[in-house]
Amino acid sequence: MLRDITLGQYYPADSVIHKLDPRVKLSAAMIYIISLFCCKGIAAFFAATVFLITVIKLSKVPFQFMVKGLKAIVVLMLLTAVFNLFLTPGKPLVSFLIFTITEEGLKNAVFMAVRLTYLILGTSVMTLTTTPNGLTDGLEKSLSPLNKIGVPVHVIAMIMSIALRFIPILIEETDKIMKAQMARGADFETGNLIRKVKNMIPLLVPLFVSAFRRADELAMAMEARCYNGGEGRTKMKPLRYQAKDRIAYLILFGYFAAVIVCRIFLPWPA
Amino acid sequence: MSIILDKVNYVYGEGTAYQTQALSDINLELKDGQFIGIIGHTGSGKSTLIQHLNGLIKATSGAIYFNGQDIYDEDFDLRELRNRVGLVFQYPEHQLFETTIFDDVCFGPKNQGLSKGEAGLRAFEALRSVGMPESLYYQSPFDLSGGQKRRTAIAGVLAMKPEVLILDEPTAGLDPAGRDEILDLIAAMHKERGMTVILVSHSMEDVAKYVERIIVMNQGRVMYDDAPKEVFRHYKELESVGLAAPQVTYLMHELKERGLNVNTEATTVLEAYESLLGVLRKGRA
Ligand SMILES: Nc1ncnc2c1ncn2[C@@H]1O[C@H](COP(=O)(O)OP(=O)(O)OP(=O)(O)O)[C@@H](O)[C@H]1O
Numbered sequence A: 001m002l003r004d005i006t007l008g009q010y011y012p013a014d015s016v017i018h019k020l021d022p023r024v025k026l027s028a029a030m031i032y033i034i035s036l037f038c039c040k041g042i043a044a045f046f047a048a049t050v051f052l053i054t055v056i057k058l059s060k061v062p063f064q065f066m067v068k069g070l071k072a073i074v075v076l077m078l079l080t081a082v083f084n085l086f087l088t089p090g091k092p093l094v095s096f097l098i099f100t101i102t103e104e105g106l107k108n109a110v111f112m113a114v115r116l117t118y119l120i121l122g123t124s125v126m127t128l129t130t131t132p133n134g135l136t137d138g139l140e141k142s143l144s145p146l147n148k149i150g151v152p153v154h155v156i157a158m159i160m161s162i163a164l165r166f167i168p169i170l171i172e173e174t175d176k177i178m179k180a181q182m183a184r185g186a187d188f189e190t191g192n193l194i195r196k197v198k199n200m201i202p203l204l205v206p207l208f209v210s211a212f213r214r215a216d217e218l219a220m221a222m223e224a225r226c227y228n229g230g231e232g233r234t235k236m237k238p239l240r241y242q243a244k245d246r247i248a249y250l251i252l253f254g255y256f257a258a259v260i261v262c263r264i265f266l267p268w269p270a
Numbered sequence B: 001m002s003i004i005l006d007k008v009n010y011v012y013g014e015g016t017a018y019q020t021q022a023l024s025d026i027n028l029e030l031k032d033g034q035f036i037g038i039i040g041h042t043g044s045g046k047s048t049l050i051q052h053l054n055g056l057i058k059a060t061s062g063a064i065y066f067n068g069q070d071i072y073d074e075d076f077d078l079r080e081l082r083n084r085v086g087l088v089f090q091y092p093e094h095q096l097f098e099t100t101i102f103d104d105v106c107f108g109p110k111n112q113g114l115s116k117g118e119a120g121l122r123a124f125e126a127l128r129s130v131g132m133p134e135s136l137y138y139q140s141p142f143d144l145s146g147g148q149k150r151r152t153a154i155a156g157v158l159a160m161k162p163e164v165l166i167l168d169e170p171t172a173g174l175d176p177a178g179r180d181e182i183l184d185l186i187a188a189m190h191k192e193r194g195m196t197v198i199l200v201s202h203s204m205e206d207v208a209k210y211v212e213r214i215i216v217m218n219q220g221r222v223m224y225d226d227a228p229k230e231v232f233r234h235y236k237e238l239e240s241v242g243l244a245a246p247q248v249t250y251l252m253h254e255l256k257e258r259g260l261n262v263n264t265e266a267t268t269v270l271e272a273y274e275s276l277l278g279v280l281r282k283g284r285a
């Protein structure tokens, strides 16, 4: 039950996309999101679809893993679609009782649903093909100019990577504590709200105790190995752009240009 | 009466990238009143197996019968099963949460619906039997040493008076004296109350000394399931899966090779001692 959280879950595979520099993937995700909101007309959406499908195919991640992330936003998507469908003013298409569906409404609803779906799929490709460490490394390097204006980029990146690292550990820990208490007759399911909250105490106390203990131990282990912040710290595997990363950037900009061109010259149905 | 496992399979993380088959086709019958040892290398599925026995993990496929009833039946009461099959987990930190040790041990009995007084009595008895000094009863469980935490955790399950007691490496983190104390206590309870005991352990000596039946796990399968003597006869095969026989078994084999006609089936120090004594006496006579 607790394991169904997929956001930020890495899927190991040996693919071109996996091997790209995390910075490329971060920019790609960003540019893709921007491009989705620049899309206008069938032609632009066609370009976005082709781009997404190609990347998914190249990533070698089974499609079912991508779709998992979509389940979480089904409700949101339905709501947006319904609101767009009924509340957009314009040329009436059908009307019954007090509801009117307009041509513009239908168009908006469909395009919005497609945008949201692509947005989730696009970001999932990035998180599924990049290790959490890779992501934070990429962020740290991309944001490092901010160091000059006093933003502690290294510290933020370190906090992020530790937090990401600990999510699965804490989930597993919760699972184990729950089982140990259930073995002693604890009940986490039945009863009214107040009872349920009270029943959580045997779960939450050990969980917090262990989280604090782990934090303490980690801090100690880091200090024992002479960690003292980012100052003068070098990386074992520094990020360096390679030929494939440059090609990826070229393709990315090509795609973005295509979307813009479609938007300007083929904005049908606008 | 017994617990029967029929073709039990278990897969962790089914349908994800990190799918692992932890148990494959386990068939076992755990009879009432037996003292059973489970051994196996790290990751062989021991902890996974025992969590099936009180319904904490639901088998991916296969069936489990407790006293003839299918525990995965709609109307089977899993909480009742957990009252009767007590499980002490590998890491005691996972269950201590109350402000005092005494209250923590009361948690199980209270969940069984006992009154405060009765639960207290049970807790008292259990804490005394695991050898916790009385001066610690009203201290926070988080201030204890690892070995004391483990004793508290064991007491927490003993206080529920289960019919079947399962212990996942109960002696990890205990000193030799504490280890013998806990195991002797468990053996005594097995004898007096006729409790079924299942002991997961990495120590061949412990297993050989106490249990009457050994289940050897290897990569999620049952490799051997027999009396200690029979199992340790395969000590070469055990070594190939990262296990070993008790030290005395090696000693006896060595002595035999050097021409002393000792009993190579001895698995405990006592048995070895008697066999050696017999041989030496005969030699002198
Ligand atoms: N929560 C979990 N999620 C995913 N895989 C798991 C989980 N727990 C165990 N496993 C895997 O299942 C297999 C069996 O693990 P199990 O904990 O049963 O081993 P074990 O025999 O108890 O080992 P040990 O002697 O180290 O306690 C291992 O390969 C392990 O990696």
Ligand SMILES: [Mg+2]
Residues within 6 Å of the ligand: B046, B047, B048, B090, B168
């Ligand atoms: Mg284990």
